[in-house]
Amino acid sequence: MSDTSSAAAKSLPPAHPFDDDKLKEECGVFGVIGLAEAANFVALGLHALQHRGQEAGGIVCHDPEHGFNSARRFGYVRDNFTKTSVMETLPGPLAIGHVRYSTAGSKGAVIRDVQPFFGEFSMGGAAIAHNGNITNADALRKELIERGSIFQSSSDSECIIHLMARSLQRNIPERMEDALRRVEGAFSVVAMTRTKLMGVRDPHGVRPLVLGRLGDGWVLSSESCALDIIGAELVREIEPGEMVVISDGKVESSFPFRPRPSKFCIFEHVYFSRPDSIIGGKSVYETRRQIGVELARENPVDADMVCPVPDSGTPAAIGYSQESGIPYAMGIIRNQYMGRTFIEPTEQIRDMGVRLKLNVNRALIKGKRVILVDDSVVRGTTTRKIKDMFLDAGAAEVHFRIASPPTAWPCFYGVDTPEREKLLAATMSEDEMCEHLKVDSLKFISLDGLYRAVGEATGRKKDCPQYCDACFSGEYPVTPSDQVEKGFELKAAE
Amino acid sequence: MSDTSSAAAKSLPPAHPFDDDKLKEECGVFGVIGLAEAANFVALGLHALQHRGQEAGGIVCHDPEHGFNSARRFGYVRDNFTKTSVMETLPGPLAIGHVRYSTAGSKGAVIRDVQPFFGEFSMGGAAIAHNGNITNADALRKELIERGSIFQSSSDSECIIHLMARSLQRNIPERMEDALRRVEGAFSVVAMTRTKLMGVRDPHGVRPLVLGRLGDGWVLSSESCALDIIGAELVREIEPGEMVVISDGKVESSFPFRPRPSKFCIFEHVYFSRPDSIIGGKSVYETRRQIGVELARENPVDADMVCPVPDSGTPAAIGYSQESGIPYAMGIIRNQYMGRTFIEPTEQIRDMGVRLKLNVNRALIKGKRVILVDDSVVRGTTTRKIKDMFLDAGAAEVHFRIASPPTAWPCFYGVDTPEREKLLAATMSEDEMCEHLKVDSLKFISLDGLYRAVGEATGRKKDCPQYCDACFSGEYPVTPSDQVEKGFELKAAE
C-alpha cells in the first residue's frame, strides 16, 4: 500500500550530480554501545555514511529509564539528526542507525520503510538495520503473511524482524541467527536489544562492516571513515559469516552460518566506499589511484591533459596522469551548491540538465586534447552530455577512460541498478559504445586490471573469483531466486 | 516505543475552549462504497465528525487499478484532506476514514497510531477504523506477541487486525467476526476489503453508527450530521451487535455475537454528539433543550437572565429559559479565533487562561443575578474561572445549573476521562462542590431527570438501566478487565 503521509519526501533526490546515471549503494549502518548519548555518535556516523543513502535516515536507541526511542526522517542526517530538540528525545548508551537510498520493494517514499525496524517480542524489544538485499524476500514474505504476520513496510529487510518474532529460540541473538539462516542474499546487519549491540555479515561478506573502539565503547560501521568522524579507532573488519554480540564492554564472536567463499563487492573499491575509508588495510583512495595507473598502462593515448569527471573520477585521474606523465587539470568545475537537485524546476531549468551541476573550464580546454577519467558508464547519458560540453567549448579531442569494466549486469545485492536492457554495456561492445557516444576514444579497464589494482597480483581467478563482480561478469555468487521467479535470465553457462 | 517522527503534532491541541476540563470523545468513523472518488466524501464526513477527534485523521481507499492507498496526518481534516495534491492520491469508489483524539495506550503523538489500520492477508488486504475502546487489549496484545505478531502502534485497536491476520477463516468478513468475538469493550467499527464496506457495533451498542444512502452508494458514519454534509439520506442506525457487509450495492446484515442488553452511551446525548445529529429519531439539540427544561423543573432559582456557557451549554440554557420564563442572554462571548489554543505561549499569555477564549459581556451583566448553564463539571477548574469572571464584572449572583448528573467515574469505553481522583464529583457531594467553587448555587440534573429528557418517561430502570451511564453511576456494563488488573477498584455492590 502506498501511503502519502510523507509525500514531501519525494522532493529529496540524492546529491550526486549524475545520480540518474550511477549505480547507487542502498544503505549504510552504524551502531554504538557503551558511550553516553550514543545517538549523537550514531548521528555523526550516519553523516559520514550519507554517500551510502541520501533519501532517509533513522535512529533507535535504548536507555534503562526511558526504554526504546526512535526517530525516522526523510532527508539528510545533517538536517534531521543534529537539533537538540530531536537528539534529546534519543537518550541512552546504546543506539543504532541507518541511512538508505531506497529499498528493493518500494516506489514511493514512505516513512514506514525507513529503518531501523523495531519489534517487541515476549522477551523484550529488538531493532535491526540492514545493508544489502534479501534475494528470497518475496517468498519469505508470502510465507509469513500466510502464517498471520502483518507487514508494515514494503522493505525486504522487514522479513528479518518477522522471522525473529516467530523463532522458537529463547533469546534475541539466537532468534537473529535463526532468522538470518532463512535469508538468502547479501546482508550486513547491525542490531540491538536493551543491552546488546550485534553485528552480522552474510557468509560471502558481500557488504562491508567494521568494528571500532572509542574509550570504553564499541562501534559497528559500514565503513571506517565513519569511525574517524567520532574519533574511534578501527579495530578490524567483521569477517564474512561472522556474528558479534557486544555487551558489558565485551565482544563475543561466532560463525553461525555454513562457510562460503568470500565475495566482497569489488564495486565498493571502485565507487561506493568513500576514498578515505580503509578496506583490507588499504586506503580506498590509493586503490582508485592504482586503478588509474593500470588504466593508463592498458589504454594509453596521446593528449594535453587528464581531467577527472568530478568527484568520483578524481583519484583514478590522478593515477592516470602520474603513470602517463600527461598533466592533471580541472577541466570541469562542479557547482558546489548542487547539494540537491532543483525541486520542482520549471521546464526551462530542467532542460539545462548537467549545466546546472558542472561547467567546462572553457579558457583552459579550448583547442586541447583531453582525457576524461570517469568511474563507470551505466546508461551512458552523462558521458554523452559531458562530451558535448567539451566539444562546445572547443576541445580538439575527447578521450574517455573508465575506471571499471563495462557494467553489463544488474546487482541484486543491495545496489540500485537499472534493468539490464538499460545498461549500455549489456547491448554494445566497447567499440560500439565509442561510436554510439561519438567520442574520439573510449576504453574501460579490464577485469584483470581491476583485480590487479585492488591487490590481486595474479588477476581474477577464473573458477571462483575472489570478489563479487557480477555486475561486470554476470556470475552471481547467490542465485537471485525472487528475480529468477519473475523471469530474470541468468547468464548461460559457457 | 515512542517515535519522534511526528513530534510537531504535539502542538495541535484540540479546539474546544475548555478542553482541559471536558470529557473527550475519542473517535469518529466514516465509510463510503459505490461513489466515484469516495475519499472526497470521506474527507467531508470526517470534517463533520471533527468534534469526535481533533488530533489526527486518516483515510484508506481502494481502486481496482491503483490498489489500496492511504494518507494519515496530524491536524484538522480541513487542513489535510482537502488539497488536490493529497486527494488525487486517494482514488477509487471505496474508502474509510477515522478521526481521533488519542488512543488509550499512547502518550506522545505518533503517526503509526493514526487509524485506519491496514493488514495484508493471504486473501488480500483489509483496513479497519475503530471508535470505542477494547477493555481486554493488554491481555490480547500479550498473547499475540507471544505468538510472533509485531505491533506497530500503541493503539488498543491494532489487536483487531492481528486477530484477523491469525484467524483460520477463509474470507475477511468471517475473520473480522472471529476477531471481534475475542474483543471485550465498546466498539463501532468501519472496515473495508478490496470490494466490501463493513460496519459492526458491539453487542451493547455503546458507540453510535448509522447507515446512509447517497444515489447508488452506501455510507456508514458515527453520526447522522456527517450524512447531511454530503447530502446523503439517513437510512437507519446499525443495531447493537449487528454486522453489515455492503458490496455490489447490497447490504447484508447479520448478528454474530451473543445478544446483550442495549447500553447506548447516554453522554452522547449530553455532550459528545453534534446537536444537529439525530439519535433514536430525535434531534440531539431538542434532547438537550429538554434537559434544560427538566433542569429548570428540578432546580428553579430566581434570577435576571439565563446564560449558556458556550457553546455546549446553549441548548440546555434555551430550554431552561423557556421553562423558567427567565430571559435568555449571551452573558459570555466566545472569541471565534480560538480554533486552537495558543502554541508555545509566553508565560504571561498562558496566565491569561480562559480570558483568551471567553469574555464576559460586562455592560450586560453588571448588577444582575445570572444563571449559567453548562453541560458538565469534570475537574471544576473552568467553573471556578467563569464564576470569577462574572464576579469581577459585577454580577450580583452567580448560579450554576449543570445539564448532566455529577461525573464521578471514569469511562473505559472510548472516552478520555481524568483519573477518578481528579473528578470533582468523585470526592465531593453537590453541596460540597458548591461551597468549594464559591458560587451562589450549583445544581445538577438528576439521573432520573436525564433519563426523562432522553425520552424514558419512567426514568432510569434500577436493575438494568437502558443506557450506559457508568460515568455517573459507576455501573459498568462490561468489566474493564485490563484496568482491574492494574488496580482499578470497581464500585462496591450495594
Place this chain on the structure above:
Amino acid sequence: MSDTSSAAAKSLPPAHPFDDDKLKEECGVFGVIGLAEAANFVALGLHALQHRGQEAGGIVCHDPEHGFNSARRFGYVRDNFTKTSVMETLPGPLAIGHVRYSTAGSKGAVIRDVQPFFGEFSMGGAAIAHNGNITNADALRKELIERGSIFQSSSDSECIIHLMARSLQRNIPERMEDALRRVEGAFSVVAMTRTKLMGVRDPHGVRPLVLGRLGDGWVLSSESCALDIIGAELVREIEPGEMVVISDGKVESSFPFRPRPSKFCIFEHVYFSRPDSIIGGKSVYETRRQIGVELARENPVDADMVCPVPDSGTPAAIGYSQESGIPYAMGIIRNQYMGRTFIEPTEQIRDMGVRLKLNVNRALIKGKRVILVDDSVVRGTTTRKIKDMFLDAGAAEVHFRIASPPTAWPCFYGVDTPEREKLLAATMSEDEMCEHLKVDSLKFISLDGLYRAVGEATGRKKDCPQYCDACFSGEYPVTPSDQVEKGFELKAAE
C-alpha cells in the same frame, strides 16, 4: 509592484463562514505604554480585535536598550504573536500593533503592506498604525513621489509616515498633526515614538478608539473588548478630532483639527464591533438585541420559531423572539472547525459551499415555519443558499428578517465592500429582492428603526444624521475624492 515573498499568505482567508458575502472591517489598532513587556499586552489586545482583520498583524515596540523592534506576519495573532521565540524579540514598555483585513490599494498579500509603518526621522523613529481609509491617498502619493519619496507598500496609510518625514515641524507629535491635516477620510491612528504613545481620531470620529488604564500603564484600543482581555479598565472614548499624547504616565489631550459634526459608523453597532464591546456606555450586544426588538415591531410575521444565522445574527434573533413571543431555536448549527476555509480544495469539496460551514438542524425544523434573522444582505448569495438548505430539510415557510437597512452604497472609510453594482440593494427594491431570493418574506429594519435601536429616540435627523450611514443612505460625510476622480458617481442631490 507585486512581491511573491509572502505568497503563502494567499492561503489565509478570514474566518467568518460567509466572508464572501459580508462587509468587512479592515483594521484594528492597539497600543500600550508604561507596562513591562508591553508587546505581550499588545498581542493579547490584537487577539481580541482579530474580528477586525484576520489577514495579517504587526507589532512595533521600543526599549531604551534595544531600540525599536518589530514583527509582521500573515495569519492569526494566536499563531504568530504568542511564541516565546517571537515575543522575546519585542522587549520594552511601549508597543503598538495592528491587525488588518486588506488595504485599499493592494490585491496580493505582501508583507510590506502589513502595519505598523515605521520611519526614521532626524529626531528619531516613529511608528503608526491606522484604522480607516484615506480618501485622497492617490493624490497625496502622486505628490510625494514627485518630491522624491519612495513608497514601500501599496497601502494608503503609508502617506502619513511620508508626510511626517517631510514636515518642517521639530517634534514628532507636531509632525503627525501636520501630516493628518493633509489627510482626508476616516482615521483612528495609534502611533509611537521612543517615549510617547499617541492616539488620534479624525474630526468626524468615523472609526472607534478608546482609552484604557491598567496599573500605571495606559492603553489605546479600537474597542473596549480588548481592554477586558488584559484586565484594563475603560477610561473613556477618544473624542472625534481629538489627539492624545501619553508619556511619563500623563495623558495630554488636544483638538488639532477644524471641528466637524460627529459621524460615527453606525455599522459598528450592527456588525463590526464585538458584542461584548461597549460603545457610548452601552453593550453592543444589547443594542443588537434592541435592533431585533425594533425589527419585530416593524415586521411581524406568524411562525413556529426564530433562528439566528450564526454567529452575527444571534443577538437580534434573541430580541426578535422576546418581542414577538415566538420561541428562539438553533435551526442552524455551525461547524466549529471552520476557523479557516479549506485550503486549495478539490472541486468536489468547493462545490459543497456553505454545507462545509453550516448544517440545518433537520429534525428540528421539518414542517415548521421559520424566521431567520441575519445582520445584513450584501450580495445575497448566502441568503439564497440558506433558504435552499431549509427547504431541502423540509421547512414549511422561510422568512428572513434583516437587522440592518438595505446596503446600497459602498463604504470608502475603511470597510471592504463590493463594487456598487454587486450590492443586491443597489439594483432591487425590498420586494424585488424577496422575489429574487424566492423566500416567503424578506424584511429589513428601517433606517429610523435602526437609529431608535442605537438610542436616538427621535430617529434619524434628515439634514445632518447623527451617524455615518452612507452605506444605507448614500450620504457621504467626506467626499471620496480619489473615487470620484476614478468615476464613482455620488448620489444625485434630491
Place this chain on the structure above:
Amino acid sequence: MSDTSSAAAKSLPPAHPFDDDKLKEECGVFGVIGLAEAANFVALGLHALQHRGQEAGGIVCHDPEHGFNSARRFGYVRDNFTKTSVMETLPGPLAIGHVRYSTAGSKGAVIRDVQPFFGEFSMGGAAIAHNGNITNADALRKELIERGSIFQSSSDSECIIHLMARSLQRNIPERMEDALRRVEGAFSVVAMTRTKLMGVRDPHGVRPLVLGRLGDGWVLSSESCALDIIGAELVREIEPGEMVVISDGKVESSFPFRPRPSKFCIFEHVYFSRPDSIIGGKSVYETRRQIGVELARENPVDADMVCPVPDSGTPAAIGYSQESGIPYAMGIIRNQYMGRTFIEPTEQIRDMGVRLKLNVNRALIKGKRVILVDDSVVRGTTTRKIKDMFLDAGAAEVHFRIASPPTAWPCFYGVDTPEREKLLAATMSEDEMCEHLKVDSLKFISLDGLYRAVGEATGRKKDCPQYCDACFSGEYPVTPSDQVEKGFELKAAE
C-alpha cells in the same frame, strides 16, 4: 530597526567548510534583456553566482502586461527560484537579480535588506542590484533622512535609489548617473527600468562585471561562469567607470565619471571568483595554478606529497606539484553533504568542528611529509585544526604554503572581513605565525609573486599598483570615510 519577520533565515549559514575563517565576497549581480521569461535565466545565472552570496537572493522583472514583479527569499537560489509556482509570478523579457552574503549595515537577516531595491519615480519604476560597498553611505543616509527620505533597509545600497528619487534629471539613466556621482567606494551595479537594462562599474573597477549575448538578448553578470550556464557568449568586460544602457537590442556605452586608475580586486583572482570564470581573457583556474607555480619557486620544501585544502586550494596545489615534481594527492576528503553547516547542533556535535566537514585520508598520509596548499590565512583557526588532524593521523611533517600574501588589512569594498585585530597577519610576522600555529613551516606567496602570477611580469608597481591589494598592503584606493569617521586608523604614510 530589527525585524523578526524573517528570523528563520538565521539558520542558513553559507556553504563553505571554513566560512568562519575566510574572507567572503558579499554579492553577485545578474541581468537579462530581450529573452522570453528572462527571470528563468536570471535564476540560473544567480545559481552560478551563488558562491558570491549564499544568504539570500532576489529577482525583479518587468512585463508590459503585468508591470514590475519581484520575489526575495532567504536561502539558496536552487531552493527558491526554481519552482514553477514562484517563477510563473515573474513574467517578462527583462529581469535583474542579486545574491548576497550580508550587507555592511545589518546584523540580523531581514527580508527588507534583500536586493534588488525598487523605487517608483514619477517617470516610472526602477530596480537596482549592487555588488560592492559605499564608503560614504553613513553620511549620505544622514543627509537623505534630514530631507525626508524614509529608509526601509539597513543596506548601504539603498542610498542609491533614494538619491535617484531626488535627482532633478528627467530620465532614469541620467538619475542613476546623478546618484552614482555622489557615491564613493566600490560598485558594480545592474539596474532596470520598464524598458532598459543598465550596468555600471565604479571608476576604479574594483568589482567585476561582464557583458554577454544570447540570441537577440543581452546579459550582464558579475562573472563569466554565469554566462556559460545559460549558454550565453562572453562579449567583453564592462570597463571601469563605464555605464551601459541596453534597450531595443542595442548597447549604448558612456563614461560618466572622472577617470581613475584601474584597481581591480586582486583577491577575485585568488579566491572570490569561480575557477571556471574568465578574467582579462584568462581562466581563473589557470591563474591560480600559476600562483601555485610561483609559490613553489619562492618557497620550496622537500616532502612526499602536495595536498590541497579543499576546495579552494586545489588549483594552486596542482601548480605547486607540477613545479616542484612532488606528487599531488588527496590528503583531505571533503564530506560532500556539508552543503550547509548543521542547524542548531547539539553541543557534542558542534565540538566535532571541522571533522564534520573534512576527514584526513589516514592510510595515505601516515608517516609522510605533507605540503598543504591553502588559498589564504585569515584568523588562522582552520589552519591550526587541519594541522592537528594531520598530526593525529600520523603525518611526519606538515608544511603550509599559502596562495596569497598575509591578509593584514580589512576590505571596505564589498567583502566581509573580520576586524583588523582579528586578522592573524595584522599582529604577527610570517615566522611568528608559523610558531603560533606549530607547523613545520608556513610560507606565503609574496605580493610580487602574486602580481607575476596574474600576469604582471614586472611585479607590483610601487607607487600606483595595478590592482586593489589593500587587504595585503593597507593601501586603500578610495578612502573609507565612514570608517575613518568611526575611528579606523589608516596605515601611516611611509
